[in-house]
Amino acid sequence: MFTDTRKLPANSLITGDLCIIGAGAAGISMALDWLGRGEKVILLEGGGFEYDDAVQDSYDGRNTGQKYYPLKAARLHYFGGTTGHWAGMCSPYDPIDFAKRDWVPQSGWPIARETLQPYYKKAHGPLQLGDDPYDFDYWEQELPNSTPLPLDSAVIRNKMWQYSLARFGPLYKDVLVKAPNIHLYTYANVAELIANDGLTAIEEARLRMLDGTTHRVRARRFVLACGAIQNARLLLASNKQAPAGLGNANDLVGRYFQEHLEVASAEFWFFKPRPMGLYTYEWKKTRASAELGLQAGIQEELGVLNGTVSFLPLRIGRYRDPKMLTYQKEDPRKAWDNMSEHMVETMKKAREEGISPVLWSYQLNTRMEQCPNPESRITLDKEKDAYGIPRVKLNWALTALDKHSIRSLYEVLGRQAGIAGLGRVRLYEWLRDKKDDTFPDSTNAGWHHMGTTRMCEDPKRGVVDANCRVHGIQNLYVAGSACYPTSGAPNPTLTLVALTLRLSEHLKGLI
Amino acid sequence: MILQELLKFRNTSYLYTIKNLTHLRYLREEEWHPMKRNTFIKRIGLLGGAMLLPLATGSCDVTPIDPRLAVPHSLLPVCSPATMVDIGSRYRKMTPSENDAALLIRLLRDSLDGGEASLDRQILNRITRDYREGKLVEIDGWMLALTETRQCALYSLFYS
Numbered sequence: 001m002f003t004d005t006r007k008l009p010a011n012s013l014i015t016g017d018l019c020i021i022g023a024g025a026a027g028i029s030m031a032l033d034w035l036g037r038g039e040k041v042i043l044l045e046g047g048g049f050e051y052d053d054a055v056q057d058s059y060d061g062r063n064t065g066q067k068y069y070p071l072k073a074a075r076l077h078y079f080g081g082t083t084g085h086w087a088g089m090c091s092p093y094d095p096i097d098f099a100k101r102d103w104v105p106q107s108g109w110p111i112a113r114e115t116l117q118p119y120y121k122k123a124h125g126p127l128q129l130g131d132d133p134y135d136f137d138y139w140e141q142e143l144p145n146s147t148p149l150p151l152d153s154a155v156i157r158n159k160m161w162q163y164s165l166a167r168f169g170p171l172y173k174d175v176l177v178k179a180p181n182i183h184l185y186t187y188a189n190v191a192e193l194i195a196n197d198g199l200t201a202i203e204e205a206r207l208r209m210l211d212g213t214t215h216r217v218r219a220r221r222f223v224l225a226c227g228a229i230q231n232a233r234l235l236l237a238s239n240k241q242a243p244a245g246l247g248n249a250n251d252l253v254g255r256y257f258q259e260h261l262e263v264a265s266a267e268f269w270f271f272k273p274r275p276m277g278l279y280t281y282e283w284k285k286t287r288a289s290a291e292l293g294l295q296a297g298i299q300e301e302l303g304v305l306n307g308t309v310s311f312l313p314l315r316i317g318r319y320r321d322p323k324m325l326t327y328q329k330e331d332p333r334k335a336w337d338n339m340s341e342h343m344v345e346t347m348k349k350a351r352e353e354g355i356s357p358v359l360w361s362y363q364l365n366t367r368m369e370q371c372p373n374p375e376s377r378i379t380l381d382k383e384k385d386a387y388g389i390p391r392v393k394l395n396w397a398l399t400a401l402d403k404h405s406i407r408s409l410y411e412v413l414g415r416q417a418g419i420a421g422l423g424r425v426r427l428y429e430w431l432r433d434k435k436d437d438t439f440p441d442s443t444n445a446g447w448h449h450m451g452t453t454r455m456c457e458d459p460k461r462g463v464v465d466a467n468c469r470v471h472g473i474q475n476l477y478v479a480g481s482a483c484y485p486t487s488g489a490p491n492p493t494l495t496l497v498a499l500t501l502r503l504s505e506h507l508k509g510l511i
Numbered sequence: 512m513i514l515q516e517l518l519k520f521r522n523t524s525y526l527y528t529i530k531n532l533t534h535l536r537y538l539r540e541e542e543w544h545p546m547k548r549n550t551f552i553k554r555i556g557l558l559g560g561a562m563l564l565p566l567a568t569g570s571c572d573v574t575p576i577d578p579r580l581a582v583p584h585s586l587l588p589v590c591s592p593a594t595m596v597d598i599g600s601r602y603r604k605m606t607p608s609e610n611d612a613a614l615l616i617r618l619l620r621d622s623l624d625g626g627e628a629s630l631d632r633q634i635l636n637r638i639t640r641d642y643r644e645g646k647l648v649e650i651d652g653w654m655l656a657l658t659e660t661r662q663c664a665l666y667s668l669f670y671s
Binding site: 424 | 586588589590638639641642643645647649651652653654655656
């Protein structure tokens with residue numbers, strides 16, 4: 001069932017069993033998991049079915065830290081969420097991503113990779129990924145031209161990726177609109193959560209329209225599924241009863257904001273052309289591809305974060321400006337267009353590249369987790385959006401371990417390239433000075449927001465518990481990457497859908 | 512697409528010329544330097560000639576030198592002569608104690624296994640061992656084996 005909340009009479013009361021706030025990858029995956037059940041599920045989406053700049057504007061905010069994308073353009077605020085323009089890169093987190101690592105502060109999830117394994121499989125459903133596993137051995141047989149680089153497998157691993165083409169908005173609109181037990185409300189912007197007197201349970205979510213109209217939503221359980229920035233913002237902005245915000249007794253909400261460092265870091269100059277099909281990705285054509293990473297034991301030995309390396313033909317990479325510089329328009333559509341136009345120009349130059357070793361050499365692009373850092377955080381700004389909600393202020397803060405880890409990754413790769421007689425690795429200038437812990441403005445992020453309501457069984461170290469329930473509030477849960485204690489090497493979507501489906505199953509047992 | 516292009520290039524005579532010094536192609540036009548391939552080969556020839564002569568040094572060590580010691584063959588597929596000179600010059604600046612042709616020659620020669628393998632093979636084996644043993648030098652971002660870096664240093668002494 002579907003309702004445009006703008007058409008409801010003022011001060012309407014919406015009631016149900018489960019209220020999911022946010023209809024992106026997490027919210028829609030959870031709603032789909034409740035299809036056909038007896039419970040009434042309310043799915044609230046702040047935007048409509050199409051992009052609406054007036055709604056998107058509420059995502060605007062200020063960044064005071066490491067250069068970041070305009071916050072307004074860094075996510076999409078409509079039904080389907082950021083899957084509306086995502087690249088679809090999926091790979092499960094590695095066992096080491098869940099582990100407590102002595103060299104990574106605040107590392108360790110309260111659940112293990114094995115716990116998520118069945119949900120990873122289930123997450124392939126909404127992501128439309130099929131039944132293929134992520135084992136390198138499997139894909140080596142399955143893919144044509146899948147020759148791996150002959151590097152020491154005790155040191156370097158091939159991390160496999162699969163590619164989802166799922167745009168959740170158009171894909172799941174009809175099924176959810178037609179579902180008798182799913183009550184989808186568009187333009188239902190949640191402005192605050194109201195708890196009981198003891199702050200032990202949420203009583204209602206208050207909706208505020210752009211024209212000032214308000215509504216209320218009451219449910220037995222509430223799930224925040226608005227993305228890591230909005231989830232934290234909503235908890236912090238719900239500060240009438242608790243000045244620091246709900247779930248924030250230990251000043252953790254919004255802290256540990258993490259991104260993936262996606263940055264051109266080095267060049268791999270091959271001595272001769274090599275088959276690189278295994279490491280090549282082409283939109284809508286590639287079923288799976290690989291990136292290189294360090295084996296877990298090497299990460300431990302070196303005391304570095306988990307990350308992978310992708311290969312971009314150097315003749316393209318040498319002309320490509322960093323995304324952090326080309327994706328700088330406030331309007332996400334214009335930012336996307338700008339980035340795409342730049343890519344067209346880049347490809348034009350790449351095609352004109354003369355014959356030289358550049359043609360068989362590659363730019364090495366890092367994809368790495370960020371060290372959990374309490375100073376990397378979301379807070380509320382003084383300025384308010386059109387709904388009257390304080391805008392967010394992001395302080396994206398990186399650490400020395402981040403830089404050290406990237407550098408170490410290429411030191412190992414450079415050495416292995418020499419041992420294997422494949423070629424030589426050349427670090428980019430920003431990585432060369434071992435004493436320099438800073439990152440240049442050209443440092444890209446993956447538009448992956450994580451960690452702002454981190455998961456830990458200890459309320460002093462985490463906002464939610466192992467079941468993603470907000471500590472101290474019996475009926476409030478967080479779905480998605482906000483719960484990640486560490487950000488892992490791969491892109492977050494597959495894992496956030498898996499984690500959401502695990503939460504969904506948990507909630508089914510409670511309601 | 513990339514693979515197809517590479518395969519196309521594989522069928523050109525260019526790749527089949529990757530032997531000895533004739534396969535030199537350079538990183539990019541601006542790094543090409545005024546020096547073209549033929550010039551480079553001539554210079555290498557001159558260098559070789561010079562080195563085949565007894566090399567008199569301050570230490571009065573008089574030794575005939577094989578010019579191959581001073582040509583970083585391992586880097587030829589990926590570095591222009593200008594780049595190798597630059598690497599060598601930087602290394603000498605970074606390691607002033609090795610800013611001496613005779614010393615570099617001795618260090619290079621002493622690091623080799625000897626035996627029946629050709630000098631080129633011995634050097635390449637040494638370079639691979641450097642990588643295995645972690646004897647690496649980072650210069651201008653390049654992660655290089657100590658041996659090939661010393662070769663660059665020696666080359667730069669004669670070239671610059």
